[in-house]
Amino acid sequence: ARAVVEHCADPKKLGAKTLFATHYHELTELEDTLPGAVNYNIAVKTRGEDIIFLRKIVPGGADRSYGIEVAKLAGLPDKVVARARTVLEELESENGVQYVKPRQEARQVSLDAVGEGEVLDALRRCQPDTLTPIEAMGLLYELKRKLS
Structure with a gap:
């Protein structure tokens, strides 16, 4: 994936303006090293294990992967989603990363x-x-306006 981004961005090879959607967090680091690379993500509100896509594109990389939550929204069976969480926990423990379950929040969001x-x-x-x-x-x- 990184090679594809680098090839597309290199003006000597392709130099194309490219929209590249990915779940690879390592690619967000290219914004700091690859001229012209800019990260955007979809603003998200989390509520426990549920997520709400705010339908707003904002600058920056995503703070985490939402693959399991998207699978749940897409209607995958609960057993498949539960298995995905188990696999994620196993992979993260192998890599020395601790899985943090989403914090529980009140069901009603103002x-x-x-x-x-x-x-x-x-x-x-x-x-x-x-x-x-x-x-x-x-x-x-802008931040003050959002809080008003």
């Missing part, structure tokens, strides 16, 4: 909580060292 979630997501993705003063001010106004 509109304020969705706005707060969007603000927190934006803050997590924000790279203050790369913002100009005017971009930083614009970001603050």
